[in-house]
Amino acid sequence: MAGSDIxxxxxxxxxRSALGQVLELEGYDVAYAANGSEAxxxxxxxxxxxxxxxxxxxxVMDGAEFLRLLRGDSRLAAxxxxxVSAFGSIAAAVAxxxxxxxxxxxxxxxxxxxxxxFCAPRSR
Numbered sequence: 264m265a266g267s268d269i270x271x272x273x274x275x276x277x278x279r280s281a282l283g284q285v286l287e288l289e290g291y292d293v294a295y296a297a298n299g300s301e302a303x304x305x306x307x308x309x310x311x312x313x314x315x316x317x318x319x320x321x322x323v324m325d326g327a328e329f330l331r332l333l334r335g336d337s338r339l340a341a342x343x344x345x346x347v348s349a350f351g352s353i354a355a356a357v358a359x360x361x362x363x364x365x366x367x368x369x370x371x372x373x374x375x376x377x378x379x380x381f382c383a384p385r386s387r
């Protein structure tokens with residue numbers, strides 16, 4: 264079974280849903296996790312996505328801890344991660360470990376343009 268194109272990791276169900284709807288309309292296959300722990304379990308269970316869209320401030324396991332695990336795993340270390348956060352100053356602390364940042368509230372053109380740099384949508 265093929266993996267998802269994009270893994271959306273955010274504790275806010277409304278944001279996960281909105282991101283997923285936009286990306287699915289663009290032709291991407293999207294998987295979801297409510298925190299870093301769920302995202303980590305998803306990555307361990309199946310093939311990795313082409314891109315992770317990651318919030319920083321989450322319960323259970325935050326985005327920074329998830330990034331430490333990800334970058335420390337030789338199988339997943341090169342997986343592109345784009346932060347999706349309203350907290351620019353917090354994001355600066357992990358900027359070296361990610362390939363980009365989108366600020367909340369999201370601009371849809373920025374979202375689709377950024378995602379398009381890392382993976383092509385599937386045929387519709």
